[in-house]
Amino acid sequence: MKQLAGLDASFLYLETPQMPMHVGALHLLELPAGYDGDYIEDLREHMRARMPLLPALRRRLVAMPLGLSNPGWVDAEPDLEEHIVEIPLPEGSGMAELEAQVGALHPVLLDRSLPLWKFHVFTGLEPSPEGQQRVALYTQLHHAAVDGQAAVALAQVILDLSPEPRPIDAIAARGKKRGQLGTVGMLRAAVSQQWKQTVKLARSLPSAANILGSMAMGYAGGAAAGASIDKLRNLLSDVASQTTAVVRGKTAVSSLGPAPRTRFNVSLSDTRSFSGVTLPLAELNRTRKRHHASVNDAVLFVIGGALRRFLTKHGPLPRKSLIAAVPVSTRAAGDTTSNNQATMTFMSLGTHLGDPSERLAHVMASSKAMKAQMSQLKSLMPTDFPSLGIPWLMQAGAMLYGRAKVAEKLPVVANVVISNVPGPQLPLYLAGAKMLTNYPTSIAVHGLALNVTVQTYNQSLDIGLMACGEAMPETAEFAAYVEAAFMEFQALPVAEVVEAEPAPVVKKAAAKKAPAKKVAAKKMVAKKAPARRRAAAAA
Missing domain, CATH: 3.30.559.10 (Chloramphenicol acetyltransferase-like domain)
Structure with missing residues (x-):
């Protein structure tokens, strides 16, 4: 066992x-x-x-x-x-x-x-x-x-x-x-398992403390690791606080604090609505590369655009941006163990922005800021921990949470789950039959009644839309909005979008002023770069 x-x-x-x-x-x-x-x-x-x-x-x-x-x-x-x-x-x-x-x-x-x-x-x-x-x-x-x-x-x-x-192979063993x-x-x-889990958790604490201490030092600009509890609190707040993008000379700040309440932030019924939609991966890649965006940036932009369309019709569309809960894999390369190795982060979708160019820049800036934080924080997320008494507590809590409709009473952390899972890029077969689609069917949870899971397959992007049947029965309509948002993405002109660079983390004593000639050279390059991009696009 x-x-x-x-x-x-x-x-x-x-x-x-x-x-x-x-x-x-x-x-x-x-x-x-x-x-x-x-x-x-x-x-x-x-x-x-x-x-x-x-x-x-x-x-x-x-x-x-x-x-x-x-x-x-x-x-x-x-x-x-x-x-x-x-x-x-x-x-x-x-x-x-x-x-x-x-x-x-x-x-x-x-x-x-x-x-x-x-x-x-x-x-x-x-x-x-x-x-x-x-x-x-x-x-x-x-x-x-x-x-x-x-x-x-x-x-x-x-x-x-x-x-x-x-x-x-006939020698394939089933194992012990x-x-x-x-x-x-x-x-x-x-008892043995509890002891192992406790020891493992205890051994990870010094490493976790070092990571938090290093992040606190960076946040304080080189101050001592234990400089202030308030600074550490501010650091942890910043992990989910704000992203900044410079778009056409304007600064747009999005708070990743409490998300706006929407029709998705409710307790679930025992019904589900499901739809699938396929997007061409080659065209998505061509488009995202024009904008120097990642596949994940493109997915978040498209789903955010579909949400904006859906809520504009069915209302209300919040004045504040919707927040996506995004699973992040912590699995090492080559690890095929059948278990769970993932954590969760949060991304702003820019749904409050009507201009699609601004919305894309917002998503890209949000993604960049969160990646910088998650590279350090994901190692702090335990996948195993002592479980004595946990089964009783979690089962009772889950039942109470749903029956008491706690999701409607607590502050909203996120509005939708969006997951992107890499998949095979070749056609596959099952018992001789060719697989044409691979629409993921994932989990909706109390307070997050819509789950959007994306998986690449055979040069396509297959998207599964799973929702509570009472909170969002219109998944087929939402699928059409996903296709419309993708066409909007394709038609998006290459804009002059410059993401704000994070402040360098240096010790005060080591900080040096850049020579005036180098600064001037960087400014000249920055001015010429958009012109080169426009010329390349025109060609």
């Missing part, structure tokens, strides 16, 4: 019928020409062959005695008849029917007595324009087992680069089998 880390287990404790904690995707699949088999059976056989390489799908939960600490994983052979099911749709069904099915199925909780995953195969879809058969697949994986990057790693094992599935311990053994394991 292996106990869950604190972050992984929290997704179990926070789960309620109103707040399911599984993630997945909606895939449209095209069957090979002339296919006359049974795709559900073919998929089951395919998954059966891959199971030796999928330990995350071959384990189930076992509770600790009296629920005193985090549950553990034990090996369990999945019954593929239970985990891969067919859902026949009326003949000629399309994307609208598939999206409605995802909205209906997403609130259904996974059975915790089984491995925490399920595949729904939809048949009866309209054929492709060339007449080829199509099916669809909606996957569910509990967030206690995987985060976005871990799900991508699972997909790399399940999917193939050609219609012909690659052979799986984890069985269920007796009550005494589980109590012993729980």
